[in-house]
Amino acid sequence: MEHSSWLTGPLVYLAAAVLAVPLAKFLGLGSIIGYLAAGMLIGPWGMKFVTNPQDMLHFSEFGVVLMLFLVGLELEPRRLWALRKPIFGWGSVQLFGSAALMLLVAVIAGLDWRIALVAALGLGMSSTAIGLGVLNERNLMSTSSGQSVLSVALLQDVAAIPILALLPLLAAAQAHNDGSGWVGAAKAIGVIAVIVLGGRLLLRPALRWIARSDTPEIFTAASLLLVVATAALMQTVGLSMALGAFLAGVLLAESEYRRELETDIEPFKGLLLGLFFIAVGMSIDFAVVRAQPLVIAGVVLGFLLLKTFVLWGMGRAMVLPKPERPVFIILLAQGGEFGFVVFQTAAQAGVIDAQVSSLLVASVAISMLVTPLLLVAADRWLIPLLAGQTRSTMKEIDEPQNEAVIIAGFGRYGQVVGRMLYANGIQPTVLDHDADQIETMRKFGWRVFYGDATRLDLMRTAGAAKARVLVLAIDDVERSVEAAKMVRENFPNLTIVARARNVQHYFELYDLGVTLIERETLDSALMSARSVLEQLGWERHQARTLALRFRRHNVEQLAKTAPHRKDEAKLIAVAKQGRQQLEELFAQERDEAVKRQVRAGWSRDADDTLQARQPTT
Numbered sequence: 001m002e003h004s005s006w007l008t009g010p011l012v013y014l015a016a017a018v019l020a021v022p023l024a025k026f027l028g029l030g031s032i033i034g035y036l037a038a039g040m041l042i043g044p045w046g047m048k049f050v051t052n053p054q055d056m057l058h059f060s061e062f063g064v065v066l067m068l069f070l071v072g073l074e075l076e077p078r079r080l081w082a083l084r085k086p087i088f089g090w091g092s093v094q095l096f097g098s099a100a101l102m103l104l105v106a107v108i109a110g111l112d113w114r115i116a117l118v119a120a121l122g123l124g125m126s127s128t129a130i131g132l133g134v135l136n137e138r139n140l141m142s143t144s145s146g147q148s149v150l151s152v153a154l155l156q157d158v159a160a161i162p163i164l165a166l167l168p169l170l171a172a173a174q175a176h177n178d179g180s181g182w183v184g185a186a187k188a189i190g191v192i193a194v195i196v197l198g199g200r201l202l203l204r205p206a207l208r209w210i211a212r213s214d215t216p217e218i219f220t221a222a223s224l225l226l227v228v229a230t231a232a233l234m235q236t237v238g239l240s241m242a243l244g245a246f247l248a249g250v251l252l253a254e255s256e257y258r259r260e261l262e263t264d265i266e267p268f269k270g271l272l273l274g275l276f277f278i279a280v281g282m283s284i285d286f287a288v289v290r291a292q293p294l295v296i297a298g299v300v301l302g303f304l305l306l307k308t309f310v311l312w313g314m315g316r317a318m319v320l321p322k323p324e325r326p327v328f329i330i331l332l333a334q335g336g337e338f339g340f341v342v343f344q345t346a347a348q349a350g351v352i353d354a355q356v357s358s359l360l361v362a363s364v365a366i367s368m369l370v371t372p373l374l375l376v377a378a379d380r381w382l383i384p385l386l387a388g389q390t391r392s393t394m395k396e397i398d399e400p401q402n403e404a405v406i407i408a409g410f411g412r413y414g415q416v417v418g419r420m421l422y423a424n425g426i427q428p429t430v431l432d433h434d435a436d437q438i439e440t441m442r443k444f445g446w447r448v449f450y451g452d453a454t455r456l457d458l459m460r461t462a463g464a465a466k467a468r469v470l471v472l473a474i475d476d477v478e479r480s481v482e483a484a485k486m487v488r489e490n491f492p493n494l495t496i497v498a499r500a501r502n503v504q505h506y507f508e509l510y511d512l513g514v515t516l517i518e519r520e521t522l523d524s525a526l527m528s529a530r531s532v533l534e535q536l537g538w539e540r541h542q543a544r545t546l547a548l549r550f551r552r553h554n555v556e557q558l559a560k561t562a563p564h565r566k567d568e569a570k571l572i573a574v575a576k577q578g579r580q581q582l583e584e585l586f587a588q589e590r591d592e593a594v595k596r597q598v599r600a601g602w603s604r605d606a607d608d609t610l611q612a613r614q615p616t617t
Contacts, residue, residue, distance in 0.1 A: 033372040039281020053282030063272025068242040072249020091155025099124035122342035131331040145324035157243040199251030223264040307333040326378040335364030397449035401463040408453035414473035453483040472498040
């Protein structure tokens with residue numbers, strides 16, 4: 001359409017999203033299907049508010065770039081190095097195994113091998129935007145299936161380089177080798193080296209200098225500039241913009257500005273990803289679909305089944321939990337946004353004609369459209385079925401219990417609590433919903449019942465009405481919060497002692513009125529800090545005292561910030577005040593220690609050693 005005003009475009013996109021996404025969420029279809037439906041509604045095959053979706057598709061692809069930058073911020077370099085085997089191992093199995101299988105089937109069906117190869121490589125890619133978007137929406141990024149999806153997505157971004165380099169070689173007009181491939185590879189390596197070295201040597205000092213200006217909007221602009229500049233560098237040598245942003249994120253994962261960068265980038269990422277999904281919905285060429293519906297249906301169904309076959313084998317070999325496998329398979333079986341680039345580039349190079357390119361693009365877009373629907377179906381039928389396969393062989397708790405303590409969740413955290421209680425003559429009622437875990441624990445003599453702590457009837461049977469304490473040690477954050485809410489509503493006299501996976505989990509439990517909350521990594525980290533101090537010469541009792549003081553201050557500080565966690569300015573002010581108080585407390589402790597040791601007649605060498613420990617300014 002002709003835009004009479006610059007406001008018309010934003011008005012159309014925002015109105016479509018605001019209407020379609022809440023409706024899709026209300027129907028239980030998820031936000032992505034809402035964005036896709038909005039795109040189809042306003043696109044050239046709907047109400048024709050937008051007639052050229054490609055412009056918006058190119059612009060909104062930056063949402064994927066921002067998402068990969070944020071993913072990189074969550075992965076410290078050593079964690080990324082630890083993932084090298086799944087990235088290049090399982091990632092290669094998925095991409096090239098699926099492509100090889102599709103190539104074989106296409107050649108047997110009589111297609112030209114060049115067309116078959118382009119189609120196989122393009123269809124073998126998966127949507128990073130949908131895959132990581134769903135994982136973030138469901139808080140599955142830290143699960144084994146989430147890490148597997150991330151590994152495959154990273155391999156696909158790396159593989160984008162040789163795949164695009166291969167396309168001109170497949171064209172008859174460019175079949176000769178002119179050496180440009182080596183020049184391109186050298187440029188690519190040089191740009192990656194610039195990003196890595198620049199990130200190590202320049203980024204942190206630059207961000208520190210910008211932060212000193214104490215101008216939040218400039219720091220936000222600097223955050224966006226960082227991502228845009230990195231993406232532009234990668235694009236100049238034909239590399240994936242998303243891969244460049246990911247590298248920049250990894251290099252800043254250990255930076256003190258990590259959280260501020262996340263806070264600044266997150267709103268832009270969400271908005272641009274929404275626009276990306278709208279653009280995908282608009283880009284579906286329904287003329288091609290109407291002209292060859294059976295062919296497109298066959299292509300979509302065929303490549304989904306072939307990729308599912310490969311992914312199913314991978315899920316078994318990787319020993320993914322059965323309930324996690326459907327999400328892993330569905331998120332990687334779909335086509336991806338990079339397929340659009342492959343097919344368009346192949347058409348420009350003359351490897352495939354425009355009609356074949358349109359057919360393949362439509363197939364990828366339709367696969368992306370049906371992915372959220374497949375996830376809804378899996379959530380309602382397949383995942384509960386897989387989760388219940390062991391449940392049917394495990395009898396739920398049905399004998400009323402009368403113990404004073406109930407432990408919900410008997411994994412690594414709950415077992416420590418249980419052993420401590422048993423050692424002191426207290427026998428708790430132990431519940432767990434993992435049948436395999438229960439069987440293992442029973443072999444070691446533990447009395448563990450099968451039951452879901454989020455169910456009111458099972459908690460009544462477990463004795464929640466008479467018990468004094470519930471130890472909430474469930475691994476899954478959502479189920480932990482759900483169980484806490486149910487207990488608070490139905491058993492107000494039952495004291496909850498809860499395990500928090502992270503600070504966000506702590507805040508959610510705190511909002512429900514739970515006050516006895518322990519973060520699972522706090523004490524182990526403090527024990528490590530004590531060991532470090534002792535190795536540096538601190539006395540054991542002094543290191544212990546400092547650790548205990550730090551712990552007390554940390555817990556008090558978290559309780560102070562909890563009421564203000566949605567007020568960013570207040571939250572930052574409270575955090576800065578707490579940090580200053582802690583520094584003053586430790587400085588006072590050091591001064592007192594020096595005075596005590598001087599009064600006790602320490603030698604000058606000892607006094608010099610203590611003075612050397614004072615912080616420098």
